[in-house]
Amino acid sequence: MDDRLIGKCGFYCGACPTFLSGECSGCMENQQPGDCFSRDCVLQKKLRFCGECADFPCDTILTRPRVTVLDPAWLEWKKRSRR
Numbered sequence: 001m002d003d004r005l006i007g008k009c010g011f012y013c014g015a016c017p018t019f020l021s022g023e024c025s026g027c028m029e030n031q032q033p034g035d036c037f038s039r040d041c042v043l044q045k046k047l048r049f050c051g052e053c054a055d056f057p058c059d060t061i062l063t064r065p066r067v068t069v070l071d072p073a074w075l076e077w078k079k080r081s082r083r
Helices: 037-044 059-063 072-082
Strands: none
Touching: 037 059, 059 072
């Protein structure tokens, strides 16, 4: 596995249909500030991945459309199991 292909959201870009189809080059290659909430947030907090955050999964990625490619049902389960 190529670590450069792990998105800041934690998803492995090498398994992403959008990346594999050439519609996305991964969040660290060509994305700019403002292109991706998860990328911007992780870089601002000086983390490697979203899952390292104490607030993961935060209310923003649970409620804001297209903020992450992670499965909404899994994120909800993760938040409930965190308590």
